[in-house]
Structure formats: structure tokens, C-alpha cells
Amino acid sequence: MNILSIQSHVAYGHAGNSSAIFPLQRMGLEVWPVHTVMFSNHTGHGAWRGPVIAADTVRDVITGIEERGVLPNCNAVLSGYMGSADIGDVILEAVDKVKTANPEAIYCCDPVIGDYGRGVFVREGIPEFFRDNVITHADILTPNQFELELLTGQAVTDLDSALSAAHALRETGAEIILVTSLERENTDPTKIEMMAVSREGAWLVETPKLVFPIPLNGSGDATTALFLAHYLKHRNVRSALEHIAGAIYALFETTWRAESRELMLIAAQDFLVSPPKTFTAVSVSDIR
Template identity: 50%
Template sequence: MKILSIQSAVAYGHVGNSAAVFPLQRIGVEVLPVYTVNFSNHTGYGAWRGPLISPDDVREVILGIEERGAFPEIDVVLSGYQGGEGIADVILDTVQRVKQANPSAVYSCDPVMGNAKSGCFVAPAIPILLRDRVVPAADIITPNQFELGFLTDTQPDTLETTLASVELIRATGPRTVLVTSVERPDAPDETIEMLAVDDSGAWIVRTPHIPMKANGSGDVTAALFTAHYRGTGDLAYALARTTSSVFELLERTHASGQRELQLVESQEAYASPRMQFDVTRVA
């Protein structure tokens, strides 16, 4: 499998491509990383250095990849955080050209815009752009529950309302939806869930909630889920394996006392996860 991953990159820590590439490589996926920023560290520190890469420069890198004849071999285009409005045009154009070269290729979009605790942390135009143009062009999307609510103008806070919101967004284009950070009042305390839906049905998985802010964990989740799902077509398996891998990563990171993901130290969790969580069919 080959994945063209268009995301941010940092030198210190693990977010964007700096979080997604190594876990994908560790499970045997060939990754073609294209950077949209090249920062010293993620912006959660409040200070960082390095360039925001212009859409024209990102387009040039992708054009060079196309000129090497790689597009027919690409199985997935993956995108995450979009720092500026112009990157969306580059991504959408790339998806179209990759699919022309390989009609079986899919586009997986992580529509990063914020979370329930922090609200939106992207430029005001980005959520609207994602909702109106980018998400409808995707085959797979991986929003958290907060982002799903914005995309559908709903307030998903129970299993029933979350499933209804998923069906609303599936009607706009993406047929496969992974909802991360699902919280609902009837779930046991100190737990968190993920919900996955495609044409075959809906599955949910519950894990203990690890009390930490883990920048980049969503990027790892989107990458691993996309690869496992694209490779097997088995939604329940992709959900179960991704959940176990990411939980082990977060567990190790929390135990380390470090702020940044222990990405390399957790590599066996991607290659050979313990598969410790059961998934349950809900629809």
C-alpha cells in the first residue's frame, strides 16, 4: 500500500506527518509525505519557528511526485490539519488527479478544526471550507465528536444523536466515518469511545480515558485506521486494531510523564497490538 500524506511536520515532537508517517511505515505502508508547514514544534506551546509552506510550493512538490509516475500506484491520499485556505485547493486537485491515474484510490480526510474543550483552534474560514468543499470530496473522514457536530450543524451527545449526525454527513459524500472522542452521558465514568460507520453497519469501542492532552494522537489514529481499513475492508477489525494501538501509545506516553507522544518507543503497539478491546455492533 502507498499513501500520499499531505500534512504539517515538526522537528520536535510528533504531530501531522511527524506523527503519522512512522506508525504507517512500521505496519508496512509506503508513505509519500508532503509537508504543509515545517515548524520547530506544534503550536500548542504558544511559540514556534519555521515556515508555513505556500500552496504553490506544496503543489510543486506534488507535481514532482506525479512526474515520477507515482500516481497510479497511490492507494490513499491522506490529509489532516490545514493551516491556510489555499491548501484545500491543492489537496482537492491532487485527489482528482490521483483518482484519474488510479480509479481505486481513496481520499481520507481528518477534518481538524477543534475539540469540545478548546473549541475551534483553526482560522475562521477553515471549518466552513472543510464542511462545504473538502469533506464532500472525501471517501473516509475521521472527525472527533465536536467536529462532527459542526459539520452537520447538530449536537451529537448520545449514541443515537451521534449515529444520526454520521448519517447526515455520509449523505454529503464520505461513506466511511470514524468518530473519535465520543462522550455520552450513559457511558461508564472515566471511559471514552470511538464509533465507526460504513455501508456495512456501525461499530463502537470503549476504552479507559487516559487523563492527558496528547497532541498528535488524532493524526496517528486517522493514519492507522485509514491504512487498516483500506488494506482489509473490514471496519470492525480496523476499529479494534487502531484502538488497541493508540491506547498503548497513550498509556506509554502518560506513564513516561512526557508531554510529547512516545511514538518510537511504542512501535510494537502498531506492529503487534494486544487487541485488548472488543468492538460492538450498534447498527
């Protein structure tokens, strides 16, 4: 299987494509990476160097891939952080090209906008561009809880409100919503949840919450990549949710034990494919 991944890239550490490509490859998928920025390191460090790639340059790279005649063999387009609305337009153009060449291809979008504690950290206009343009084209959306609230305009505090917001996103056209982090009121503060919602049902999975001195950058990129890889191979939302719960927890645990500021993707590479711990996803209908 082949994935066209259009995201930011960093030379040091892991974020954007440098957090997504390796997990996809370890899961056995071929990746065609197109970078939207080329930074020395992720912006969580507070200082970085390197260029934002012009939208026309990104478009030109994608056109070059198209000219190889390989788009009919592309199984999915993956996107994450967008540096500008112009880049968003290029990504949507690429999605249209891929789906025209292969109607079975899917678009998986991680709507990177912000998070609790940091607020919105993208350029002005990007949240609105995701809300008004991108999410209506996606087959899979993977917001965190903060982004879920922002995209739907709904507060998420408990299971009912989380489901309501996820279904509101599905009504925009996405088949599958993966909420990559969920912390509900009156739940165990030492745990963190993820939730997946599709037309087949809704599931929650819970893992221990590891507390880091500084929030890890790139974890959402790896989570989305692993979910997409597993889903493409097995077409089972619940199984994909359980896989990423085990894989990402193992990645976090490896990083936490190493006291690393960067995700330890290489050290945890075997766990990405075969997680050492299993976390069972529970049907929401069994909880309510």
C-alpha cells in the same frame, strides 16, 4: 501500498506528518510525505518557529511526484491540518489527480478544526472550507466529536444523535465515518469510545480513559493513519476500529507512564502493529 500524505510537520515531537508517517511505515506502507508547514514544534506549546509552506510550493512538490509517473501506484491520499483554504484547494487537486490515475484510490481526510476545551483552533474560513468543499470529496472522514457537531450542525449527546450526525456526514459522499472520540451522556466517565459507521453497519469500541495534565497533540493524526493503514490492508471497518482502539490505547498508556508531553511513538512502535490489549467493537444494533 503507497500513501500520499499532505499535512503539517514538526521537527520536535509528533503532530501532522510527524505523527502519521511512522505509524503508516510500521504498518508496512510506503509514504510520500508533503509538508504544509515546517514548525519547530506543535502549536500546543504556545510558541513555535518555522514557516507555513506556500500553496504554490506544495502544489509544485505534488507536481514533481506526478512527473515521476507514480500516481497510478498511489493507493490513498491522506490529509489533516490545513493552514489555509489555498492548501485545501491544492489537496483536492491532488486527490483528483490520484483518482484519475488510479480510480481505486481513496481519500482519507481528518477534518482538523478544534476540540472541546479548546474550541476552533484553525484559521477563519477553514471550518467552512471543510464543510462546503473537502468532506464532499472524502471516502473516509475521521472527525472527533466536536468536529462532528460542527460539520453537521447537530448536537451529539447520546448514541442516537451520534449516529444521526455520522449518517448526515455519510450523505455528503463519504463511505466511512470514524468518530475518534465520543463521550455520551450517562456513560462511564472513566471510559472513552470511538465509533465507526459505514454502509455495512455501525460499531462502538470502548477503552479506559487516561487523563493527561495537558491534552496530547498529534493523537488524532496517528489514529487516522493507523485506521487507514489497517483498512487498506484488510478492507474491514470493524477490524480497523478494533485495531486502532488497542494501538492508540497502548500508545497513550506508554506516553502516560513516561509522563511525556509528546506522544511516545517510537517507544510504542511494536504496539502500533500488534496491540497488547484487545478491545472488542460492538455492533450499535446490539446496544439500541
